[in-house]
Amino acid sequence: MAHFYDSIRLLAQSVTVTEINTHLKQILDSHDEIQGCWVRGEIADLHHHTQSGHIYFSLKDHQSRIRCVMFRSDAVSVPFRLSDGLSVIVYGDISVYTRGGTYQLYARQILGLGDGALARSFELTRQRLAEDGLLDVARKRDLPRFPRRIAVITSPEGAALKDIIAVMKRRYPIVELVVVPCLVQGDNAVSSILSALDAAAEDGRFDVGILTRGGGAADDLWVFNDESVARQLADMPFPMVCAVGHERDFTVCDLVADVRAPTPSAAAEMVVPDMSSVLDQIFHMESRAKRSLIALADMCQSRMRALQSSWVFRRPDMITGSHRQALEELAHRLELALTKIIEPRNTKLGLIAGRLEACSPLKTLSRGYSLVTNMRSNQLVLSTSQVAPGDDIEVRVSDGVFSARVKGVGGEPAGGGRH
Amino acid sequence: MAVGTENLEKMSFEERLAKLERIVETLEEGKLGLAKSLELFEEAVALARSCRSELEDAELRITHLTDKAEGMDRPAVGEADDEAE
Structure with missing residues (x-):
């Protein structure tokens, strides 16, 4: 009964389901790179087990997924509400669930990249900046009307820079655009942006600056929510425009900057005036100057006309006429006055003369x-x-x-x- | 005093534009005599001409501030080029 003995041998050689799963578990558990690792993905199939308080979910990206579990003791410390579709980074160990024969990520910590967690982290940073007065409206500086030298702090390879250059070429090519290169994503982005801001601040000849990068995934833009970047941005010696991502993207840097622009192109449009409108202004001022001068000349002319038509020029005799009349009147009055003075004295003199004559020796x-x-x-x-x-x-x-x-x-x- | 072209060269575009604006306002106040007004008017015309020609002839200058920025020996990694504009 070879068949029977074969079977006995195979039985002896085989392992049980429990054994294989346990073995696999030992293999996985001994691999350090999957113990205490960060896995990034989107939450799916979220299930809160009400009795145990454990959380079960999957992490997925567009090609693959992994089962995850988070035990109640860890789940209570997650600072935000989990939901399907949320982008997260999960920290934990990958191991085998021997009873179910599945390997899974035993989540110990979850960092959100999606809405809820982002909002919370954003809010905390915002609060700290607000406490230090860095978000005060009074701090916001006006952008110069006619900037001469503009710092663009961004990736020299990025689309943002191309957009800004295109807008400035078209609108107001009279400026000097100075690219202050930095990394705008990745591990070194924060320190790179900090050094670039430093270099721009030290340069001391900028009228205005733009901190910018093009659109990207939420975690690509996360560097612009970095508190140290925001603080240094607030500290810049010249007005700063922040333009990160698209209209819908809103970062801490946007809050701190003097002006927030929805896109890099919009930032460029805010920073420089439109050449054609400046030309219009110049034309307008020129015609105002002309109008003023014409008005002044007209006024001079009409004043001259008014003078020429005066009676002084038409009837010069009237100038002496009035004087003559006045003179005659004065002479008449003088005569009257004299008569008044002389008459009584004359009478008195006659009396005296009569008396004098009466006693004259003659x-x-x-x-x-x-x-x-x-x-x-x-x-x-x-x-x-x-x-x-x-x-x-x-x-x-x-x-x-x-x-x-x-x-x-x-x-x-x-x-x-x-x- | 009328500003000669050599003085115009020394002033920045913005200064010239600001001066043009001031002169126009002064002329509009109409408190000056004809001779002085005429002098200012000539200056305004010169300022406007110089501003206009500078704008029309300008070409965007692009330079790089290359010191200090760390990690620039390698290009920025994979910034998404999905600009909205």
């Missing part, structure tokens, strides 16, 4: 008296003692004088009137 003379003056002594003769015989005398009567000589001097008038 009046006495006309009644027959005469005045005798001794020519020798030149004195009026009032007494006989004032004359001696032979003196020449002058006698004044009412209508004139005549000369005479004293013949004799006596006490009493001796006939013949008074001399």
Whole structure:
């Protein structure tokens, strides 16, 4: 019964299901590279086992999948809500589940790359930056209207740079675009971006900068959520525009930057003015200058016309006419004033003159008296003692004088009137 | 004083544009005499001409700031080139 003994031998050689699974488990467990490894993928078939509190799910990418389990003790420390479709990185050991004959990833830690976890991590960083005042609106600087030297901090190979160059060439080619090269993804990206920001800051001649990279997967953009990058971005000595990924991508750097641009091209458009609009502005200013000058010339001309049509030029005689009239009026007033002053005095003078005339010696003379003056002594003769015989005398009567000589001097008038 | 072309050369594009703007505003205020206004107007025309020709003749200058940036001996790895524009 060869068949029987063969069977006995085969039985002796064979292993049980438990043995093979246990063996496989030992093999896997002894491989360090699959013990304590990080596996990246998307969550599928998520199942929370309500009684045990364990979590069962699959990690998959577009070609393959792996079963995963996370025990309750680890599951409680996952800081976000798991859901199907979430991109995660799972840390754990790969081993065999001997009872089910499946190998699986025994998850111990899950880092989210998708919405929930990203949002949470993002929020924590945002809070720390906000506490330090780095997100204050007052910190945001205005972009220069006409930049001259622009730092573009990005991968020199990337599409972002090509887009920015294209926009600046078209819109405003008068600037100098300085590429500050750095890695924008991968393990060294953070330190590379930090050094590039440093170099740009030290250069000291930039008017504005753009930190940018093109679109990519969420974890490719994660470097722009790095806190140290964000802090250094906030520290830049010139205004910074952040343009990472697409419109829908929003990073911590976007929050910190002076301006956030939805795309690299949009950043370029924000940073430089449009040449054609600047040309329009120049044209506009030129015509404003012309208009002002024409207005000024018109004003001068109309002022001249107004002056020329003045009565001064049409009736120059009117200038003297008014003066003449004024003069005549003044003369009249002067006359009146003088009359007023002179008239009363004239009257008074007449009275005084009448009185004066009443006591005038001439009046006495006309009644027959005469005045005798001794020519020798030149004195009026009032007494006989004032004359001696032979003196020449002058006698004044009412209508004139005549000369005479004293013949004799006596006490009493001796006939013949008074001399 | 009217600005000669040699002075225009020394001023940056932005300075010239700013000066043009200032002159236009001064002219619009209309407080200056005719002679001074004419002088400023000539200056404005010269500024506008110089700005315009600089813009029209300009070519984008692209340079690299190559010191210090670490790890640039190898090219940036596989940045996704799926730009939206």
